[in-house]
Amino acid sequence: MNSYAVFTDQKLIISMKSGNQMAFEEIYERHWSALYRSAYNVLREEAGSLDVVQEVFIWFWEHRDQLEVNSIRGYLLTAVKYKVANYLRSGKVRASFYDAIPKVDLDTAFPNEELEVKELREMINRFTEELPDRCKEVFRLSRDEYLTNKEIALRLGITEKTVENQINKAIKKLKTNLGKLSVFLSL
Template sequence: MISYSDFQEAELLDLLKAGDYAAFNELYARHWSALYGSAYNVLRDRDSCMDIVQEVFVWFWEHRKKWELTSCKGYLLTAVKFKVANYIRNNKAKNSFFEKLATTQIQITDELAFEAQELMEFIKKFTNDLPDRCREIFHLSRFEQLSNKEIANKLGISEKTVENQITVALKKLRSRLGTNMMLIFFFL
């Protein structure tokens, strides 16, 4: 019996491409934990994260003949990132969050309310400094919760343009707020 644990990733990918399921299992074993961790860092929902990772691996197996890869970890992590984004965009995470929120006791102190208000004021001022089109796209995305596709259709532009403008806005916001404050913004 062959021990796939000694194989380099490029060799496993060649075997996978030929339909070797044991090579697939070895890649799965090597990367499952990192992919799950990546999804869990965002969603904090065990079942959803497991589903996302499974879907990515199933998709990877089904499309194995198309790959021209020598390493797949970065590729798989990117696929998980997009699956997580789609999951959130489709409101699955939002619904789960609000269901959990309904059963949780939250005490909003004056200090917390003040900090949240300060943060929102900062973000509003920040958006005013963005170029017109970037500001409009950022507003539609973050304040009106429209998907990139909906924004593209509404403004008559490509989804890629929407993605690029949101990326520009978030990079600028990240640099002004700092990385830790960005997490607060997305969960308010």
């Protein structure tokens, strides 16, 4: 057990602000797993979630002398939320992000993240409503009913290529809309 393990978060911030890297490392050890889980609950990809957390901690260290923080955990979780939004806006997230949204189990999510996941689902549903009728129908059959492209094509009497094109069109529009939204959330 290192000597910083007994420090309160406020003492760690004060120490870190003066350039103490050991205090920063203790903050990292205390909070990185919660930040990773928060990012992963939305992105559903390990590499992207790790990137987000790393970027948040790098920024946190580089701006340590300017920080006015009451709750380290709350501050860092908020930073992760904004970084995730930026990550989505930048298009780094794979289409599998949209596959994972309906599968997020809110019962196992952390209480303070449950509302954010619900809000994200509601935003996606609102954006989906803006899609052309055929595109909306194909996207919902894929995401809500979990039908394969082949099953959707058979049900609607269209080609699998048309199904694929409609899903890609929907995902592109959702990325664009989420990107516009996240402009207001940047760090």
